[in-house]
Amino acid sequence: MTKRFHLYFDDSGSRRPDHKPNPARTDGMDYFALGGIILAEDDIDALIAMYKAFMERWELNYPLHSTKIRGARGPFGWLRSHPEKAERFLADLENYLLSLPVIGMACVIDRPGYVARYAEKYGGQPWLMCKTAYAILVERSAKYAQRHGGQLEVFFEQAGKAEDTDIKNYTRLMKRDGMPFDKGTSANYGGLTAEDLRGIILGEPRERTKKTPMMQVADLYLYPMVKGGYDPSYGPYRALMNARRIIDAQLTAEELGSLGVKYSCFDGKR
Structure with missing residues (x-):
């Protein structure tokens, strides 16, 4: 039987090319x-x-959420008020994540670089940023499954009716037409x-x-891959x-360009 792989993915950052961080990030x-x-x-x-073992060990009954953990906000507010316990928790969380039988995969687009390169060509349509990231993420995940003699199923976190429909439409188009990029410039x-x-x-x-x-694991893996680009x-x-x-x-090194995490439009930043 053909081996099956699952891709679980989340999003991070605004999908709009014209989004401006407020306040600007240092x-x-x-x-x-x-x-x-x-x-x-x-x-699985x-x-x-x-x-389950990790959640029981820390007596948690709410999801692990990267932003809330990093900011010690919401249900993870106790990380701020109990620093010694927070230190033990974060160390155990890291050990837990490193022990899982998973591989991190992502496509990260630098917004200023994207706007500088494509805004004039594509008119800055917000959906193009998401479509670009999705196509690259799924295709590289499919290559991973193919290299390991398997097939791929894709799972994503619900974001909204329109966004969820877009994800499914992108997949249909990829299966019908292939990758949505200029074949001349993307041949490599x-x-x-x-x-x-x-x-x-x-x-x-x-x-x-x-x-x-x-x-939850996908969410916790995504931010380090994003931050690692910068x-x-x-x-x-x-x-x-x-x-x-x-x-x-x-x-x-030769495989990174076509199989690794994609850092798009990071001209001069990496």
Whole structure:
């Protein structure tokens, strides 16, 4: 039987090319990203068991949420008021994430670089940023499944009726027409054909909520991959790379351009 892989992905940052951070970030990050984790279907039960053990260990009954954990906000406000406990929690969370049988994959678009390169050509249509990120993320995840003798199922976190419909439409177009990029300028990336994508991607993407353990892990993996594009010394990014939990750590230098995490429009920033 053909092995099956699952892609679980979340989004981060505004989808609008004309979005301006308010207030402006001191770290220079201004981006839109789609990304998360790939795991073999056979490893899902193990991941769920590890998730339940972690949640029980810390007596948590609410989802792990990257933004709230990093900012010690909402249900994670106790991280601010109990620093010693927070230190133990964050160390255990890192160990938990590094131990999971998953691979991080993402497409991160630098917004100013995107606007400078494409705004005039495409009129700055907001949907193009999401469509670009989605096509690259799914195609590279499909390549991963193909390289490991398998097929791919895609799962995404619900964002809204229009956004969810867009994701499904993007997939239909990819299966019908192939990658939505100029074939002359994208030839070096070794893009999969429409026939390839139809053979690798099973069915249509399916919605999941933040209650799904795999979606929470996808959320926790995405931010370090984003931050690593701007600051490769970022601790959580380095930890994932050193543990070979991000796809880039498993590729040769020659393979990164067509198979690794895509940092798009980062001209001069990396």
